[in-house]
Amino acid sequence: MQKPLNRRTLLRGASTAIALPFLEAMLPTSRIARAGSPAKAPLRTAFLAVPNGVHMPSWKPTKVGRRFELPATLEPLASVKDKLCVLSGLTLDGARAHGDGPGDHARSAAAFLTGAHPKKTKGADIYNGVSIDQAIAQNIGSKTRFASLELGLDGSAQAGGCDSGYSCAYVSNLAWRSPTSPMACEVNPANVFDRLFAASETQAGTSFAAKSRRKSVL
Template identity: 65%
Template sequence: MSKSLSRRTVLRGMGTALALPWLDVMSPTRLLAAKSTLAAPPLRMGFFYVPNGIHMQDWTPDAEGSSYGLTRTLERLKEHKSDFNVLSGLTLDGARAHGDGGGDHARSVAAFLTGAHPRKTNGADINNQISVDQATAAKVGDATRFGSLELGLEASAQAGNCDSGYSCAYASNMSWRGPTQPVAKEVDPGAVFDRLFAAQSSNETRRMKSVREKYRKSIIDFALEDAKSLHKQLPAIDRRKLDEYLYSIRDVEKRVAGADRLSVNEEGVPDYPRPRGVPKALSEHSELMMDMITLAYQTDSTRILSFMFTNAGSNRSYPEIDIKEGHHELSHHGKSESKQKSIATINRFHLDRFGELLKRLKGISEGEGTLLDNCMIVYGSGISDGDRHNHDDLPILLAGKAGGRIESGRHIKYENGTPLCNLYTWMMQQMGVQTDSFGDSNGVIKL
């Protein structure tokens, strides 16, 4: 009979450190009688942000409860309906003007995970509050190699005027370690891959990447002997999980390498600065990042993650779906039917990308369920209607079952004005943080 395996076990070889997925053999109780309960897999939290609001007519369901019908936009998640809840009525008061005039886009990002009203400035005197992901990581983040990961598809900026007198630090960072400490997101899939699977030293990471490129070896090749040794010790079900995991890493590594070769400077796309080393197509870039997120959760490299599709007020176009106008420009639709149609198309494009992640997480067995079952992932925006710039009745989804704590598959309508931070307070409690409040919460949400 196989011995119990530590959750922190990694496969090593020449500068490579491969964390392992959750295996049944990692349960400290698996060696007890068959009737004993396996140790619960870890719980993960995540936050996904889309800019410029949503075409709400195609988003909000009419009915409540589990019998609600999917709207035109939510229809894109049809195969996952039983795996998420639609939450209506939640409000982000910190994103409102409160006498500061314009700047709703930057305020929305800055407030989305903090619940705070950021100081209006485009100088160095930025001031916000700690975000829910960082507050949680400060309490429980030491259980994993990375307390949290901050990812996205557009690079962060830390200075300059990005929105009506609001610093770019507000517009491009939703994770904040403290009032003056925005956490920049990583947008290069290759860099994320190296962080997850190369050795801890950044110098060693660069050196081993050079070695791999020279000898055309995969990270898995360097850790192969360790993997073979472990494979012999595992029961059949865990051997299959390990094989599937190693295959997925090799596949992702190949696609990341291909993305490096595809890197070009794209012209004619409004207000979209492209870092070097990312795929040309947004869908491909997103697909790789969803792979990184899946691997990060699967290997328990982190349990806390934030992701921004684009920065606040992003005016990039979407040629992949035949949208040539800039997103921000379209969001000020003035009730134009054609512009609203384009906005809804962009909304569905973003939701398709999120659906790809849900499919990946749902396809990985973990404990008595799936990896998605052990997640609670918020998807939404700090703006409801992009034309009105309103911050009430926000478009919010909560995906996953939080390890059985959530009854999913419902549309839950809260009293309009309910702070979004009421949800975050509940999520922090599920992660093991002892708190009765967060941000501007006035209670704890009921799910």
């Protein structure tokens, strides 16, 4: 049977709930019983885009090798420094013009996770490449409740021209399931919460009723 996710359970796991879409607390009781012992956490990968860039002196370590010192921006990662690898000097060739003229913003976004050079068009005949996040999801995504999550802050247009003859699809999407199938990101936190934690239609209905009464979902 489906194990309900009550308020106490959610609060007890609040420190990890948002970071992990798949929680043991959300598993049906029967599946936990069959497991016999705590399951190993599934392997996860995250890609974060910083479109306006970073302050390089505060980001890039001044020394190479294992004994590098963390710059100010990376100091919060001190506890996992021994597992951290900071790469620099890389070139994203797919984002270069290659004779296509202006449109650096669209090309950079399109090539960020695909490494591909997108076809210059503002019509429906878009063509890019498969993004690395989706390639990974196709291999390990079956081990989690959701194969992948696409989250963002900007709900931009998906069609029409957005940058010097390039489709808005290139500017608005970083994840691509196939060269012609971009995956739009969710920008509404409430929708993300409901998708992750609404364990059943009944609970989803209860959540909606609570929102209607302007009460906290917690």
